[in-house]
Amino acid sequence: xxxxxxxxQAFPIANGRLGAFLLGAALSLWLAAPASAADxxxxxxxxxxxxxxxxxxVIDQGSNPASDRVAALLVRADAxxxxxxxxxxxxRDIDRAIALDGKNASAWRLRxxxxxxxxxxxxxxxxxLSKAIELDPTDAEAYEQRGVAYTNxxxxxxxxxxxxxxxxxxxxxxxAWSDRGATFYLNGDYDKAVSDLSAALRLDPNRPRSYTNRxxxxxxxxxxxxxxxxxxxxxxxxPKVPESYDNRGLSYAATKDYDKAIVDYNQALQxxxxxxxxxxxxxxxxxxxxxxxxxxDYNDALKLDPDFAKAYNNRAVLYTKMGERRKALAxxxxALRLDPxxxxxxxxxxxxxxxxxxxxxxxxxxxxxNSGNGPSFDCAHARREVEKxxxxxxxxxxxxxxxxxxxxxxxxxxxxxxxxxxxxxxHEFLATRDASFRHPGYDxxxxxxxxxxxxxxxxx
Numbered sequence: 075x076x077x078x079x080x081x082x083q084a085f086p087i088a089n090g091r092l093g094a095f096l097l098g099a100a101l102s103l104w105l106a107a108p109a110s111a112a113d114x115x116x117x118x119x120x121x122x123x124x125x126x127x128x129x130x131x132v133i134d135q136g137s138n139p140a141s142d143r144v145a146a147l148l149v150r151a152d153a154x155x156x157x158x159x160x161x162x163x164x165x166r167d168i169d170r171a172i173a174l175d176g177k178n179a180s181a182w183r184l185r186x187x188x189x190x191x192x193x194x195x196x197x198x199x200x201x202x203l204s205k206a207i208e209l210d211p212t213d214a215e216a217y218e219q220r221g222v223a224y225t226n227x228x229x230x231x232x233x234x235x236x237x238x239x240x241x242x243x244x245x246x247x248x249x250a251w252s253d254r255g256a257t258f259y260l261n262g263d264y265d266k267a268v269s270d271l272s273a274a275l276r277l278d279p280n281r282p283r284s285y286t287n288r289x290x291x292x293x294x295x296x297x298x299x300x301x302x303x304x305x306x307x308x309x310x311x312x313p314k315v316p317e318s319y320d321n322r323g324l325s326y327a328a329t330k331d332y333d334k335a336i337v338d339y340n341q342a343l344q345x346x347x348x349x350x351x352x353x354x355x356x357x358x359x360x361x362x363x364x365x366x367x368x369x370x371d372y373n374d375a376l377k378l379d380p381d382f383a384k385a386y387n388n389r390a391v392l393y394t395k396m397g398e399r400r401k402a403l404a405x406x407x408x409a410l411r412l413d414p415x416x417x418x419x420x421x422x423x424x425x426x427x428x429x430x431x432x433x434x435x436x437x438x439x440x441x442x443x444n445s446g447n448g449p450s451f452d453c454a455h456a457r458r459e460v461e462k463x464x465x466x467x468x469x470x471x472x473x474x475x476x477x478x479x480x481x482x483x484x485x486x487x488x489x490x491x492x493x494x495x496x497x498x499x500x501h502e503f504l505a506t507r508d509a510s511f512r513h514p515g516y517d518x519x520x521x522x523x524x525x526x527x528x529x530x531x532x533x534x
Contacts, residue, residue, distance in 0.1 A: 114146045122153035122160075129153070140174050147171040148181060151188075161192055179210035187219045190226070199223045214244035218253060225257050233257050248277035252284045259291050267291040282312040286321055293325050301325045316345035323354060332358040349375040353385045360392050361512060363459035368392050383413035390422055395459070397466030400435040402426050433468065450478030460511045463518070473522045480529040496532075 114129040132138055132146035151167035154160030168185040171178060186202030189195060203220035206213060221236030237254035240247055255270030271288035275281060289304030305322035308315060323338035339355035342348075356371030372389035375382055390405035406423035409416055451474075453465035464470045481500055485493050503525055510516050 114149050122156045125153040126150055144171045144175045144178055144181070147174075148178075148184060151184065155188055161188065164188060177209055179206045179213060179216070182206035182209065183213060183216045183219065186216075186223070190219060190223045196223050196227050200227070212243060214240045214247055214250065217243065218247065218250045221250070221257070222253055225253070225260065228260075230257055230261050234261075246277055248274045248281065248284075251277065252281060252287070255284070255291075256287045259287060259294075264291045264294045268295070280311060282308040282315055282318065285311070286315060286318045289318075289325070290321050293321070293328065298325050298328055314345060316342040316348070316351065319345070320351050320354060323358070327354070327358050327361070330361070332362045347374075347378065349379040349382045349385060352378070353382070353388060356385075356392075357388055360388070360395075361459070363457065363462060365392060365396055365462070381412055383409045383416060383419070386412065387416060387419045387422070390419070390426075394422070394426065395463050395466060399426055399430050399433070403430065403435075448472075449474040458508060460508055460518070463511075470519060470522065473519065473526065477522060477526050477529065480526055484529055484532045 114125060114132050120128075129146040129150035133143050133150065138146075147167045147170050151164040151171070154164035154167065165185065165188060168181055168188070171181040172185070175181065182202050183206035186199045186206060189199035189202065200220055200223040203216050203223060206216040207220065210216070217236045217240040221233040221240065224230070224233035224236060234254060234257055237250050237257065240250040241254070244250070251270050252274035255267045255274060258264075258270060259267040268288055268291045271284050271291065274284045275288070278284075285304045285308035289301040289308065292298070292301035292304060302322055302325045305318050305325065308318040309322070312318075319338040319342040323335040323342065326332070326335035326338065335358045336355055339351055339358065342351045343355070352371045352375035356368045356375065359365075359368035359371060369389070369392060372385050372392065375385040376389075379385070386405045386409035390402045390409065393399075393402035393405060403423065403426040406419050406426060409419035410423060413419065448468075449461075449464050449471040451461065453461075453471075456462050456465050464474050481496075485496055488496060507518070507521060511518060
């Protein structure tokens with residue numbers, strides 16, 4: 075289930091896209107001081123509205139030196155960027171600052187960073203940050219922020235080179251360590267990701283997203299206890315980051331604790347209704363055998379993002395279990411169109427074409443236990459996922475009935491002691507089948523055929 079965005083589902087990325095998890099350093103032009111004209115030029119922690127008023131007076135006074143007006147424009151730009159709907163005015167102020175002083179490295183860096191954080195033109199953002207670096211090659215923040223822009227463009231090698239330089243210039247730069255660790259994750263270097271994110275947390279232990287990202291890397295390395303512990307800490311530090319709940323849900327799902335996973339996905343969706351969160355919850359519902367809830371979640375994911383390949387692929391798996399072969403084939407084909415490299419979708423499509431050729435596209439009706447050609451149990455009362463799959467496939471249903479009949483025949487022919495051993499082995503067979511059913515590579519049909527062959531050999 076790893077399509078064009080599926081790998082991102084295991085990583086804290088808003089809407090399945092790069093960006094939300096790589097937080098650039100905040101703009102830092104102000105100092106702790108009351109608002110005044112002098113404070114505007116120097117920078118202040120005053121409320122944005124106060125700064126805008128004070129700085130406007132400096133900017134509008136034409137007799138003020140150009141350097142003071144440039145500084146005031148940049149402080150006002152930052153203040154506007156911190157209020158709702160102020161980004162456009164912030165960018166205008168920085169444009170004016172650059173027009174007054176084209177060699178002001180801070181202005182170029184601030185404009186590039188604002189463009190990047192706003193999700194705007196990343197090429198322009200990177201260009202502005204490059205100009206800032208050209209003007210001031212010692213600006214570690216400019217390298218870090220350009221690295222983020224490159225990461226958002228999937229230019230990972232360039233991003234890593236920028237983070238390297240930022241760390242070289244400023245070894246205690248926690249944000250650069252964190253961002254490089256996140257980029258190592260995207261590059262598949264999970265050990266390096268853990269190392270860098272750990273370094274970031276040693277420098278600043280109060281970084282919830284660094285814990286979340288390290289937890290995602292631990293999960294990729296199969297260290298689920300550490301992954302869950304990191305997400306626990308991320309949630310403790312900031313209970314309003316949805317990716318932390320989603321990541322922990324994925325770890326719980328990997329341990330097959332689907333109920334805990336669903337609780338976490340519920341919380342993630344309450345904070346942010348994103349398509350990958352719906353898809354992940356749908357997967358847990360599917361593994362639990364709650365097909366209706368799973369289908370609803372996949373549908374909701376695709377309403378939010380009609381081009382989400384992973385949701386199509388996983389809904390196709392669900393349709394296969396439900397016996398809806400034509401729908402499954404259509405979803406596999408859509409997943410492949412959106413993500414041609416999705417091997418799971420390619421394999422599923424190939425299998426579904428073969429099954430439709432052999433069994434037809436019409437979903438089988440549930441068979442009763444007394445129908446004579448269905449499973450040994452009543453499909454109307456099937457609860458386990460494996461039972462529903464057996465009910466949906468006539469061939470598996472017939473195999474199940476043959477197994478049950480062979481078991482009863484052999485049982486009747488045995489002594490009491492031998493019969494007890496057979497009951498125990500049959501119980502173990504069913505328990506193993508139920509537990510292993512959805513494991514990769516598990517072939518339910520072959521397992522049932524092998525068991526039938528062994529029972530028939532006992533009878534002979």
